[in-house]
Amino acid sequence: MIHLKTKQEIGRMKEGGAIVRDVVEKLLGTVEPGITTYQIDRLAEEMIRARGAAPSFQKVNGYRWTTCLPINEQAVHTPPSATKLKRGDVLTIDIGVYHQGLHTDFATTVVVGGEGSADKKTNAFLQKGKDTLEQAIAKVQPWKHLGEVSGFIEHEITASGYFILKELTGHGIGKELHEDPYVLNYLDKPVEKTYKIQPGLTIAIEIIYSMGTTHIAYEPNIEWSIITKDRSLSACFERSIAVGEEETFILT
Numbered sequence: 001m002i003h004l005k006t007k008q009e010i011g012r013m014k015e016g017g018a019i020v021r022d023v024v025e026k027l028l029g030t031v032e033p034g035i036t037t038y039q040i041d042r043l044a045e046e047m048i049r050a051r052g053a054a055p056s057f058q059k060v061n062g063y064r065w066t067t068c069l070p071i072n073e074q075a076v077h078t079p080p081s082a083t084k085l086k087r088g089d090v091l092t093i094d095i096g097v098y099h100q101g102l103h104t105d106f107a108t109t110v111v112v113g114g115e116g117s118a119d120k121k122t123n124a125f126l127q128k129g130k131d132t133l134e135q136a137i138a139k140v141q142p143w144k145h146l147g148e149v150s151g152f153i154e155h156e157i158t159a160s161g162y163f164i165l166k167e168l169t170g171h172g173i174g175k176e177l178h179e180d181p182y183v184l185n186y187l188d189k190p191v192e193k194t195y196k197i198q199p200g201l202t203i204a205i206e207i208i209y210s211m212g213t214t215h216i217a218y219e220p221n222i223e224w225s226i227i228t229k230d231r232s233l234s235a236c237f238e239r240s241i242a243v244g245e246e247e248t249f250i251l252t
Contacts, residue, residue, distance in 0.1 A: 004200030016099030017251035041080035056096025107238035147194030170206035
């Protein structure tokens with residue numbers, strides 16, 4: 001069941017998205033060698049609550065943290081820990097905010113120490129995800145098929161020699177952190193048989209891909225954490241968006 005949002009609900013999600021962007025901007029300023037992912041998480045929770053909102057992820061049954069903070073081959077859902085970041089690590093900051101009864105979600109992947117701390121191969125890998133997400137969002141328009149977005153993402157990522165982690169997808173978002181429809185990063189059926197986008201749709205496009213495999217595994221001894229099966233580098237870029245009558249709004 002897809003829950004289309006009213007203009008008022010989208011307005012509240014825009015407010016929540018502004019909180020996400022503000023918090024992430026400040027968190028990115030703390031990402032440097034020596035900081036632990038637990039410290040980043042604590043800062044995230046403090047800033048969200050100081051803005052009158054709540055961490056979305058803490059509403060997931062059994063998950064008690066504000067963020068997911070995967071490093072290198074860790075793809076998604078890795079909880080914060082005492083792990084200290086090292087120069088050249090590839091860190092994903094995945095975060096959600098619950099504001100006035102509605103969720104927004106966001107993720108980005110960065111190099112610890114900045115682009116100069118990574119090789120050209122790694123920087124090109126991350127840039128492809130950023131560019132693909134930006135271009136995919138532009139394709140989300142009323143009465144288009146969602147499969148056009150999925151097929152575009154798949155083509156862009158695989159044509160560059162990278163791999164979609166097919167078991168991990170984007171999703172609808174709003175009253176729940178994860179709602180229908182799934183927003184796949186690949187085309188699993190003819191485009192015309194995929195969901196036709198309607199005004200009021202709110203989704204999180206979440207591009208999750210790797211350098212070496214389409215397969216994932218659960219990381220031994222770390223609850224929740226999902227890694228690439230071959231332990232190749234992974235990245236995630238995510239934005240929450242809302243479809244209006246005439247335009248698409250980037251919420252986060």
